[in-house]
Amino acid sequence: MSDVAALAGVSHQTVSRVLNDHPSVRPGTRARVLDAVEALGYRRNSAARTLVTRRSGTIGVVTSGSALFGPISTLLAIERAARDGGLFVSVVTVRQWDAAEVRTALDHFMDQGVDGAVVIANQDDALDAVRTWDARIPVVVVGSQDVPSGRLRAVAVDQYAGACTAVWHLLDLGHRSIAHLTGPMDWIDARERLRGWRDELEWAGRAVPAPIDGDWTAERGFRVGLALADGELPTAVFAANDQLALGLLHAFAQRGVRVPQDVSVVGFDAVDGSDHFVPPLTTVHQDFEGLGQRCLAVLRTAIDGEAASAETIVPRLIVRASTAAPRTPEA
Amino acid sequence: MSDVAALAGVSHQTVSRVLNDHPSVRPGTRARVLDAVEALGYRRNSAARTLVTRRSGTIGVVTSGSALFGPISTLLAIERAARDGGLFVSVVTVRQWDAAEVRTALDHFMDQGVDGAVVIANQDDALDAVRTWDARIPVVVVGSQDVPSGRLRAVAVDQYAGACTAVWHLLDLGHRSIAHLTGPMDWIDARERLRGWRDELEWAGRAVPAPIDGDWTAERGFRVGLALADGELPTAVFAANDQLALGLLHAFAQRGVRVPQDVSVVGFDAVDGSDHFVPPLTTVHQDFEGLGQRCLAVLRTAIDGEAASAETIVPRLIVRASTAAPRTPEA
DNA sequence: AGCATGAATGTGAGCGCTAACATCTAGAGC
DNA sequence: GCTCTAGATGTTAGCGCTCACATTCATGCT
Numbered sequence: 057m058s059d060v061a062a063l064a065g066v067s068h069q070t071v072s073r074v075l076n077d078h079p080s081v082r083p084g085t086r087a088r089v090l091d092a093v094e095a096l097g098y099r100r101n102s103a104a105r106t107l108v109t110r111r112s113g114t115i116g117v118v119t120s121g122s123a124l125f126g127p128i129s130t131l132l133a134i135e136r137a138a139r140d141g142g143l144f145v146s147v148v149t150v151r152q153w154d155a156a157e158v159r160t161a162l163d164h165f166m167d168q169g170v171d172g173a174v175v176i177a178n179q180d181d182a183l184d185a186v187r188t189w190d191a192r193i194p195v196v197v198v199g200s201q202d203v204p205s206g207r208l209r210a211v212a213v214d215q216y217a218g219a220c221t222a223v224w225h226l227l228d229l230g231h232r233s234i235a236h237l238t239g240p241m242d243w244i245d246a247r248e249r250l251r252g253w254r255d256e257l258e259w260a261g262r263a264v265p266a267p268i269d270g271d272w273t274a275e276r277g278f279r280v281g282l283a284l285a286d287g288e289l290p291t292a293v294f295a296a297n298d299q300l301a302l303g304l305l306h307a308f309a310q311r312g313v314r315v316p317q318d319v320s321v322v323g324f325d326a327v328d329g330s331d332h333f334v335p336p337l338t339t340v341h342q343d344f345e346g347l348g349q350r351c352l353a354v355l356r357t358a359i360d361g362e363a364a365s366a367e368t369i370v371p372r373l374i375v376r377a378s379t380a381a382p383r384t385p386e387a
Numbered sequence: 388m389s390d391v392a393a394l395a396g397v398s399h400q401t402v403s404r405v406l407n408d409h410p411s412v413r414p415g416t417r418a419r420v421l422d423a424v425e426a427l428g429y430r431r432n433s434a435a436r437t438l439v440t441r442r443s444g445t446i447g448v449v450t451s452g453s454a455l456f457g458p459i460s461t462l463l464a465i466e467r468a469a470r471d472g473g474l475f476v477s478v479v480t481v482r483q484w485d486a487a488e489v490r491t492a493l494d495h496f497m498d499q500g501v502d503g504a505v506v507i508a509n510q511d512d513a514l515d516a517v518r519t520w521d522a523r524i525p526v527v528v529v530g531s532q533d534v535p536s537g538r539l540r541a542v543a544v545d546q547y548a549g550a551c552t553a554v555w556h557l558l559d560l561g562h563r564s565i566a567h568l569t570g571p572m573d574w575i576d577a578r579e580r581l582r583g584w585r586d587e588l589e590w591a592g593r594a595v596p597a598p599i600d601g602d603w604t605a606e607r608g609f610r611v612g613l614a615l616a617d618g619e620l621p622t623a624v625f626a627a628n629d630q631l632a633l634g635l636l637h638a639f640a641q642r643g644v645r646v647p648q649d650v651s652v653v654g655f656d657a658v659d660g661s662d663h664f665v666p667p668l669t670t671v672h673q674d675f676e677g678l679g680q681r682c683l684a685v686l687r688t689a690i691d692g693e694a695a696s697a698e699t700i701v702p703r704l705i706v707r708a709s710t711a712a713p714r715t716p717e718a
Numbered sequence: 719a720g721c722a723t724g725a726a727t728g729t730g731a732g733c734g735c736t737a738a739c740a741t742c743t744a745g746a747g748c
Numbered sequence: 749g750c751t752c753t754a755g756a757t758g759t760t761a762g763c764g765c766t767c768a769c770a771t772t773c774a775t776g777c778t
C-alpha cells in the first residue's frame with residue numbers, strides 16, 4: 057500500500073480512502089491513486105482489514121453434509137444472494153447435528169470474524185444446538201419459524217401451506233382417503249407437512265388416517281408402496297418428498313397399480329427430473345432463490361442492528377400427470 | 388491474549404506457544420495457560436494470525452452455481468475432506484464460466500489469504516479461465532486430466548473408463564446397436580464418456596452410429612426417447628447421465644416400449660433414486676468421497692511444494708434392471 | 719485584510735498475533 | 749565452584765490496514 061502511495065505521490069491514508077470510497081478525495085487524486093493501484097497490480101490485504109475493522113465481508117453457512125435437495129438448494133441460493141450483496145461465504149458441513157459440532161462451526165466463524173452466520177437447520181437437533189449457543193454475532197436459522205430472539209433470526213419456507221395446497225388439490229379432485237407418507241419426524245419440514253395434511257383433512261371433515269412413517273428415501277417409498285399395493289390402497293398418497301414419491305411410483309408400477317387411475321401421488325420439492333417420473337409427478341415447488349434472498353436481507357438487518365421481518369416464503373403446487381380424480385368418486 | 392498471559396502469569400508469547408503446540412513449554416506452564424484460556428473463554432483471532440503467518444487455514448472452492456449432481460457432490464466431498472484435515476472452506480459459485488468471473492473469484496481467495504484453491508471445472512470455459520489466471524497460489528482443477536504445470540494441479544474421475552465399462556456391459560449382454568445420448572459437448576465429462584463409448588464399440592469391431600446430442604436434462608432425454616421410439620430403435624442406449632436416462636425411460640414408457648425387453652438403458656452418476664426409476668437404472672457410480680480426498684491430498688502436496696501425483700479415480704458400474712440381453716440376439 | 723469554515727490530506731497509533739532474537743535458569747561436566 | 753549448554757521464557761518489532769486526530773489549504777465572510 058505504501059508503494060502505491062509513493063507512486064501516486066500521496067499518503068497511505070489517502071490510498072485507503074480511495075479504496076474505501078471515502079467522499080472527501082479530489083477526483084484528480086483519486087484517479088492518480090487508481091492508476092498507481094492498476095500499475096502495481098495492488099490488492100488490498102483483507103486479513104489486515106478484518107483485523108482492524110472487525111468485519112470480514114464474509115458470512116458463514118452451516119449446513120448438513122448430505123446431498124439432500126432442500127439444504128443444497130438453500131446453500132446455493134444463499135451463496136448467490138450473498139455474492140450479489142458483495143459478501144462472501146464460508147461453509148461448514150456437519151455430519152450430525154449435535155450441539156458440539158454446531159458450536160465448533162459457529163465458534164470458528166466467530167474467530168474468522170464473519171459478519172453473520174446462517175444455519176440451514178431443518179432438524180430439531182440443529183435448532184437446539186443453535187439455541188444453546190450464545191450468539192455474539194447475528195445468526196439466521198433457515199427452516200424454523202421462530203420469532204427473533206437475541207441475535208437469532210428465522211427464515212423459512214411455509215411447509216405447512218405447501219402441504220395444505222397439495223392436500224387441497226387432492227380433495228378438490230374428489231379424493232377422500234388420502235394417505236400421508238411422512239419424512240423423518242425430527243425434521244421440522246416433515247412435521248409441518250404432516251400438520252398441513254392433517255389440518256386440511258380435518259377442515260374438509262374427512263377422517264384422518266394414521267400417517268405412515270418414512271424417511272426421505274426412495275427405498276422407503278418403495279417398501280411402503282408395495283405394502284399399500286398388497287393391502288388396502290387409498291385413492292391418493294401425499295408423500296413428504298419426491299424421493300418417497302418416486303419409490304411409491306416404482307412399487308405401484310411393479311404391482312400393476314396404475315397412477316393416477318388407481319391411485320394419485322403427490323410429492324414435495326419438485327426435484328430435477330420429477331417432471332419425467334413415470335408418470336410426471338404432481339409436487340410442490342419451493343422458491344429457494346427467494347429464500348436465499350430473504351435470508352440475506354434478514355441477516356443484513358440483523359447485522360445493522362435493525363428489526364427483522366419474519367416473512368415466510370409460500371411454496372407453489374405444480375400439477376402434473378400423477379394426480380387425477382378417483383375413478384369411482386366416493387359419495 | 389495478554390489477559391490470558393496475565394492470568395497464567397506468563398508472557399503473551401508463551402500463550403502463543405502453547406496454542407501452537409510449540410515443543411519447549413513445560414507441562415506445568417502449558418496446563419496453567421490452558422486453564423486460563425478456559426477460564427476466560429479466550430479464542431485466538433484468526434485475522435491477526437493470517438496477517439502475520441500468511442496462512443489462513445482456509446481453502447477456496449470455485450464451482451458452478453447449478454445444482455447438478457456431480458459438482459455438488461464434489462463440493463460436499465471436498466468440504467468434508469478439508470475439515471478432516473483441519474482446513475476450512477470458502478465457496479464462490481459462478482453463473483457462467485467466463486474468465487472474468489473465475490479470475491475475480493480466485494483473486495478474492497488470494498486477497499483472503501487462502502492456502503490454496505480448488506476449481507470444480509468440468510467445462511472448457513472453466514478450464515480456459517483457470518489456465519489464463521497466473522496462479523500465485525496452488526490451484527487444483529477437478530475434472531480435467533491435465534498434467535501439473537506451474538501451480539496448477541489436476542484431479543479427475545476417469546469418465547472414459549466409466550463409459551467403457553458401461554458399454555462393455557452392453558456388448559457383453561449381446562447388444563450390437565448401442566446408441567449414445569451425449570451430454571453438452573463443452574463438458575469434458577461428456578466428451579470423455581462419448582470417447583469411451585466410441586472406442587469400446589470400435590474395439591469390439593462394431594459400427595459406431597452417430598451420437599445423439601444432448602444436454603444434461605431429463606427433458607432432452609424424453610424428446611430423444613420419443614424420437615427413437617417412433618423411429619428406428621436401437622437395442623440399447625447409453626445415456627451420458629441419469630437425468631437423460633430418466634427422460635428416455637419416461638418416453639419409452641409412454642410409447643409402450645419396454646425396458647429392458649425392447650431396449651436396454653444405461654445412465655451415468657447413480658443419483659439418489661436411480662435405484663427406483665422404472666425400471667431401476669443400470670448406471671455408473673463415481674466415488675466423489677474419494678475424489679474429494681484425492682483433491683485435498685494433491686492440494687496439500689502443492690501447498691508444501693512437493694510433487695503431485697495425478698492419479699485418477701475409476702468409477703464403478705452398477706447393474707440394475709434396465710439392462711438385459713437383447714431379445715433376438717443379432718448374429 | 720483577517721479570520722472562521724470546511725474540504726482535502728497527512729501523521730501516529732494500534733488492531734492481535736507470531737517470528738526472531740535476547741535472556742534467564744538448571745543441570746552436566748571438569 | 750565454575751563454565752557450558754540447552755531448554756524455557758521474555759522482549760521487541762512488525763504483518764497491512766483503518767481510525768482518530770492533526771494539519772494544510774482554498775474559500776467566503778465581516
